[in-house]
Amino acid sequence: MTSHVDAETLALSLEGLLDDEEEHSVRTHVAGCSQCAEIREALGEVSGLLAEEPVPPLPDTVSARLDEAIRAERQAQASGGGTPSAAEGDGDDRDEREDRQEVGPDGPGGAVDGEAAEELRSRAAEVVPMRRRGAARWMPYIAAAAAAVFVIGGGAALLRGMDGGADGSGGVQAQNDQPHAVKEPAPVLVESGTAYTPEGLEGQAGDVLSLAAPELPPQGAESDEEAPEISALPSPSENPSGVSTCVEGLTGDGERTPLVDVATYTADGGAAVPAWVLYTEDASGSYTVSVVSPECAGGAPEDAVLDSASVPAP
Amino acid sequence: MDAVQELPDKELLSRHARGDEKAFDELVRRHRERMWAVAIRVLGDPEEAADALQDAFLSAFRAAGRFRGEAQVSTWLHRIVVNACHDRMRRRMVRPAVPTDDATLDVLSNERAKATASVPDPAGRSDSRMDVHAALEQIPPEQRLALVLVDMMGYRVDEAAGILEVAPGTVKSRCARGRARLLPYLAHLRNPERPRDVTSPRGGDGRP
Incomplete structure (x- = not known):
């Protein structure tokens, strides 16, 4: 008897993602193991449980808010300012983020086109938050690098401050x-x-x-x-x-x-x-x-x- | 009625880019329900979903000029909504005290169920939605996004891959790993009478 198969391997097997050898050993084991067979069956039901989840309908208030936000944005653009349409804000920090977002005259990159997608894949950023993308494609990388330096620098300074630099680790x-x-x-x-x-x-x-x-x-x-x-x-x-x-x-x-x-x-x-x-x-x-x-x-x-x-x- | 209602998405987007005011309104009207469904499923919280939706449509409004027409407008919009949700998930992560253990999970889902007790549940299981969302909170965002698109929205793997800009195999493995992670949280919702066919239709609401 081979050892039990963990849930993730079983899930990968259900998706056909295991190589032939692994798949074979999983099947062999599951065929003779009611415990793993049950887990596999339960895994197969997860999709159904998720699919059955009811979606709350779009509230009318949200539709109205969207219309209003777009109207405000249109006005802001028409008045030539490209000003963030923060007027409809609800008190969170959206204002600040929209300021950041408005780097270029035509706003942030919501769309990721082919070549940008290549860049993104090459750095394995799988879903790239659009807020980081400014007017030019290379901006985010510089910004991210600067942020990293800041954090690392801050951490190092903190270390020295706390430990007098004695900690060499x-x-x-x-x-x-x-x-x-x-x-x-x-x-x-x-x-x-x-x-x-x-x-x-x-x-x-x-x-x-x-x-x-x-x-x-x-x-x-x-x-x-x-x-x-x-x-x-x-x-x-x-x-x-x-x-x-x-x-x-x-x-x-x-x-x-x-x-x-x-x-x-x-x-x-x-x-x-x-x-x-x-x-x-x-x-x-x-x-x-x-x-x-x-x-x-x-x-x-x-x-x-x-x-x-x-x-x-x- | 106005002719914009007859136009394809791409035409609407390019008209919007040329300054046609009605065009974008029509795009919003056409896609908002589905985009809402994505956002509410990913984020769980109606307020956050509404914020994300607004962020997303504003981004689309501004970025329309750069849409190149290689993708479907719908895919492009989904991507923007997903990014807006992702942004919010990330920000939520840095807020304090995200509960992770089972006890907190129970408390959380009970509270949420209470808060929405007046909302009728078409599936007749009044606490299940909150349970599922509380469970989805427990898994990594990438896995949650993949599961929302594939299992909950019913999109094909290649459609989800187009939205998320990853290989189809990556979508599959994220879904698989996500399901494995969700399992302990969902075990109590399992229904013994449920059909056992893994490949049965997923009951999602179509394509992006």
Whole structure:
């Protein structure tokens, strides 16, 4: 009897995304395992549950608001100012964002055309928030780079301010500035050399985890305990900044992220991009592996997640 | 009636770009219901969905001149709405105290169910919508978007891929991973009498 198949693999199998060998072993196992068969059946029902969700109809007030917003925009354009149509705002921070949006005379790029799409794919930004796109296509990259420098610089300054520069471990421990943060030991950083891929993620993560797990600190270890090195895996030649921000943002209550692999990730049909692979352990000991872009350090960790997988306890 | 109602989307968009005031109003009228459906499913919250919808249509209004006609107008509009929702999801992530554990999830869905108790539920399961949305909040935005388009809206994988600008295989794997992640949250909604055919029609509302 082969070991149980996790839900994600079963879901990928249902979508026909496993290679022949994997598919065969999944089928063989499921044929003789009522537990996995039941999970597979339940997975098959998820689409139906989602499809059955009723959609609340478009409220008339929202239709009216749309008309009004467009009317205001038209007036603003007619008066030649290209002024943001913030008049209809409801007190949130839309005004500020629309100011930002109005970079060029004809506003932000809502549409992403072919060549821009190429650019975007090449940096593996899968759904690109349009707010970042200014009048010229290269603007966002410069802005993003500037933001990253700012954050990293800020983090480093904070580190020096707090620790007098004595801490030589780079950015990892630099940003414990969130008051609510649970004090966990900083994650161990490794550079396994793995080139993570969507299809291989789970297996690759399993391999890295099985090498690292024996040397990871146990759950509930003291926060000031020094993070060990993993003898089976090399440490990164250079510790990237901002990993801890990212880890904090993506580690839920009752979870911890004891291991981060500094690696690359190649999306379907894309180029390899730098990625941090976070190994987050829940209370039961199984791991969620999140592949994140280093943009994560910029403060929107959930958004930087390129891929994820579940890996059973090693 | 005005002739704009007879015109195809692309013609409306180019008329709008040339300054025809009626053209864009017609586009809004034509697409707002569907765009609302995307936004409310992705965001769950009517206020946020309304904001996203407004952001999106204003963006489309301003960007129409750069529409190149390679995609369907509908795909283009979907992309703008998805981006507007994505933007809002990201901003929501940086707000404090996003509940993640099951206990909070229950409290949350109960509260939301109460808040909307007066809204009749065509499916006859008054708490299911809130349960599903609370569950969708638990999975990564990319997976949620893929599931909204494919499973909830009923779009074909290639249509969703066009909207999200990723390969069809990526849409499939996001859907698969998203379903696996949703499973624990949805297990209690499972109906033993539900047909077991995985490939049965998804009951979505058509194409983009």
